[in-house]
Structures are given as structure tokens and as C-alpha cells.
Amino acid sequence: MTATITPESRDAPTHGGDSGTPSNPDRQGRTRRRPTLGGFASSTFLWIYAAISIAPLLLMVSNSLRTTQDMAQQPLGLPLPPNFTSYQKAWVTASFETYFVNSIFVTVASVVLSTAVSLLAAYAFARTRSKWFTALEGLFLSGLMLPVYLAILPLFFLLDSLGMVSNLWSLILVYAALGIPFSTFVLASFFRQLPLELDEAARLDGAGPFQTFWRVHLPLVRPAIATVVVFRFVPVWNDFFYPLILIRDQSSYTLPVGITRFFGEYQTDWATLFAGLTLATIPLVVLFLLATKQIVSGLTAGMSK
Amino acid sequence: MSAITVPKVRRRRPSTGVALSRRAGLVFVLPALILFAVFIAYPLLTALSYSFFDWTGILRGDFTGLENYVRLFTTLPYSEDIPNAFVHNLLLFFGAMVFQNTVGLGLATLLHRTRRFKRFFQTMYTLPYLVSPLVIGYLWSLMLSPLFGPVNAVLRAIGLGELAQPWLGNPQTAIWVVVIVTAWQWIGFPVLLYGAALGGIPEEVDEAASLDGANAWQRFRSVTLPMLVPAIGTVSVLTFIGAMEAFPIPYALGGSQGNPAGATDVLSLLFYRTAFESGSSNAIGTSSAIATLLFLFIFGIAILITAIMRRAERKLF
Secondary structure, eight states, X not given: OOGGGOTTOSSSOOOSOOOOOOOOOHHHHHHTTSXXXXXXXXXXXXXXXXXXXXXXHHHHHHHHTSOHHHHHHOTTOOOSSOOOHHHHIIIIITOHHHHHHHHHHHHHHHHHHHHHHHHHHHHHHHHOOOHHHHHHHHHHXXXXXXXXXXXXXXXXXXXXXXTOTTOHHHHHHHHHHHHHHHHXXXXXXXXXXXXXXXXXXXXXXXXXXXXXXXXXXHHHTHHHHHHHHHHHHHHHHHOOHHHHHHOOSGGGOOHHHHHHHHHHHSTTOHHHHHHHHHHHHHHHHHHHHHOHHHHHHHHTGGGGO | OHHHHHHHHHHHGGGTTOOSOHHHHHHHHHHHHHHHIIIIXXXXXXXXXXXXXXXXXXXXXXXXXXXXXXXXXXXXXXXXXXXXXXXXXXXXXXXXXXXXXXXIHHHHHHHHHOOTTHHHHHHHHHHHHHSOHHHHHHHHHHHTOTTTOHHHHHHHHTTOGGGOOOTTTSHHHHHHHHHHXXXXXXXXXXXHHHHHHHHTSOHHHHHHHHHTTOOHHHHIIIIIHHHTHHHHHHHHXXXXXXXXXOOHHHHHHHTTTTSSTTTTOOHHHXXXXXHHTSOOTTHHHHHHHHHHHHHHHHHHHHHHHHHHHHHHHHHHO
């Protein structure tokens, strides 16, 4: 299954099929018209930008494995031999362990909660037809465009009056609410693709509405659930604004606020700073490499509109 | 028998898509509705009202109409800080737009024609976009550090030592660092989105143009580009929202004060500072006025861009 089967792509670039099957590079097809120069220039450009894109992140990892003294003497040196003491320092002395555990807890709990309530709501949006539900769906969707973070003051007072400031559950609930617009949008469009006969068949078999949802629909929308879960993980893990304001107690800091504190305290300890930044980034890189498909489909979800 | 079944069928037929009674639907929607109402809708509506009152600490005083808004434009420091920060937000938007629609579009187009290493390139370009903007900001602040920073070290190594400078200490260069770092981080999104849009253009269209004798540039200009308008619209709206909401990158590069000397200040930082760091007794009233203006501006322009793009789409097809 290579692109050599498509003879029609003589000089036009080969289109479609982003299946990662390795195929005959199109460059060869193009060379007939423009001798290697164009193809060479374009692949050079792709490689150069790949370097620009990734070099700072590689540098971050590389410098986290060096000592501060080494960096001061040789700003462009390599981590040979790699030195892991800065990680130990960041993890234990600079409380990254606490921040990391808090971040994992907040992210997992809020994504689970947000996905669960969004699944229920999206199913209702896809399976009812009344102007009330349409209006409600529109209201949720508007959350995709609204700068919701500007309402932080009333939110702070609300959580304060509930005694929830500095409580990780305040972040979990807020993030879960913030995830509803995107999650219902993606999930509802999936539920709408499922034929109504499914519901009717389930009802004839005596299933109630919840059983129909749980036993029949849920297994069928698994790909959409994966997209929503993976894609919501990223902004929640990265968010800095809400914990900066809602978390006042250092033992409840999540990674991003922890990092700001840490940058104040360890200003000159470069090795530890790089190690901290790397620690905050690793889970995202792992997630991205494991679930590229879900991330890409999440990023391009708005296109189907 | 038929007399009973007929109305049943009729009741269902006109409303295809209905499998839940309204009551069951309400039960399904309720958890999401409660979360949305308590943590999004209620704070948003309340925040708007805050700006119309005079505040003493956290105690709400008298209704003062538009006084908080008037103060923003007539009293220092706000009357200087707001335009200053606003210009920086606009620079972020235009900088990112230019970068995404030249380099980003170029990368997406080239990538679309490439088979070899396509996934690899996509991954490389998208990674910075997924990393926390705060981490990105701090990472660049270390890289641009005047003495030991790798950027200046590279410049010295390639004989451009005279260009080496305290990038973030100089008000002239600091804002451009914020703009470039932001644009650099965001590029993954247009690359993926334009890539998806290019993949959706039927091959035949391009072939037909090529049979008609159109050269590569003409095909791009007259065939590909118009079909990318919806994607460009999406990128524009999201870039606008992102640029106006910019917070973590400026915070990491210039602190909450927008150092040096307000050179990296943006509206969200100004709002944050006014609300939580100013110590002014009417901090809530003033910051809520800033928030409300910013809110209306973001939402209004986002809707405007969407409408313009819809119209452009309609003209094209």
C-alpha cells in the first residue's frame, strides 16, 4: 500500500490519506518538473523549523542534567556525563513531589468529573428536541468563546464563603465546569451520529433511559471519550491562573504555581530550575506520544462545524 | 388497535431525534447544568454587576453607575496603563497572526505534500503548543539570560557577539520577546488545523486547475487558499482570544508588574494586579470595570471575526 499505486499524482502533490503508511516520497514525483531544488528547499525548511521548534525543549532537558557551575562556564555544553542530582533536589527539597501529586489529583479528578457530566448532558442534547434544550446547548457552547477567567473575583468570594479556598476540590469543580463546553460539543456531535433505532431497540428490550445510555451508547462513543479526556488533560494540567488566585496554601499548590514560587527561591540554581521545568513537562510529552491521535482530533474538532 | 398505534407513530415521526422524554432529559442535563451555573454563569453575571458599585475592601458600597469606568480613563495610573497594555495585546495578536499565516501556513502546505517523516514533523511542531505556557515563559527567560543564557552564547559563538544583549532587561526588546515566544509556542495549532483543512480539499479540484494550465502558485492562490478560509477564520478567532487573554507567558517573562517598566504589561496582568496586588480600597470596583471592558471587547470582536469569516465563506462558495 504505497503511493506508487497512484499514477494520477504525476506533478500534482499527492493528497489525502493521512494514514502514516510510509510511501514513496512525493518529492520524486515533483522532480520531473522542478529539479530537486524545490523538494530540497522544502525539506530543508521543514527540518530547520523542526529544530527551532524542539531545540529549546531539548536544551531544557539537557541542561537539567548538568550542574549550574558547568552551565556558567560552558553555556552550550552537553550533559556528559549526565548528572541527576538536580532532579532529586527539585523533587524533594523544592517540594515538586507535593506539587506533582496535587496536579495529578486535580487533573484526573476534574477530567473524570467533567467528562461524566458532559456525557450525560450531551446524550440528552442529542436525544431530545425542544427549544429549551437547544438554548441550553447554545449556552454551554458560548463558554467556548467567553473569557470566563475574568469572573475570578465572584468565584473567589463564592469559594471563600464555602470555606473552599486553598482546597484542591475548588480547583477540581472549577475545571470540571470549564470543561463542559468543549466536552459536550464533541460528545453531542458523536451521539448524534448514532442511529435512533438503537434507542428504540433498547426500549423494546425493556431498558430505561439510563440503561440505554449506559449499556448501548457509552460503549459506542468510546473514541470521543478518549478525545475529550486526553484533550482536556492538557489545559487543566497547564493552568496557572486559577491556582494562583484560589490556592493560598503552599501544600496545596499545583505544579504551575509551585514553579513560580520555586523560580523566586532558586533563582541562581539553574540546574534545579531546568529539572523542575522538565518534571512539569514530562507527563504532557508522554501523553502526547501515547495519544497523538486524540490530541490532533481534539485540536481540529472545531473544523467539523 | 390501529387507532392506538397511529397517533403514537405520528407523535414520534415529526420529531426525529427524540428518544428521551423532557423529564428524563432534564435529569441527564442537571449535573452539568449545576456545575455550569454555579462556577461559570453565576460568577460571570455577578462580575458584571461588581463594576457598578463602589467598594471598600470586600464590602460593597453604593451604586455608582459608570464611575469606575470613568476613573479608568481619567485617573493615573489606569489612564496610562490601559492603553500601554492594550497595545501589547494587539502586538501579540498581529505578531501571532503574521507568523501563523506565513510560517504556519507554509509548514502545513509543505507537510501536506510530504510523506516521509510527516508524523515526526507534526509531533515536533505541536509539542511546544502542548507544554505549559508558564514553563515556556520561564524556559525562555533562562535561555535569554544576559550572562549565561544559551541564546547570547550562540550569538557570540557565530561571531554576532555585538547582538548579544539583556533581551528581557531592555524595554525595547522585551515586548518582542513576548510576541515571538508566544507566536513560536502557538504555531503547532495552525499547522495541524491547516493540515486537516488541506486534507479535506478534494484532489480533483487541484488536478482540474493543473490541467487548465495553472502553475503551482496560481493553484495555491486561487484554489487552495479560498478553501482554507474557514480554517483561517478559526485560527483568527482563537488567536484573537488567546492574545487578549495572554497571561502566563508575560507573567513568566516580566513578572506581574510587566517589567521592565511596564514594557511587557498586558491587560490580564493589569486586571490581576489591580484586583489582587494594588491594595487600593476600591480594588474590586476598578478591576471589575477592567474585566468587564475586556470581556465585552473579546466577546464582541470574536463574534465580529466569526461573522466576517462566515460572509467571506458565503461569497466564495
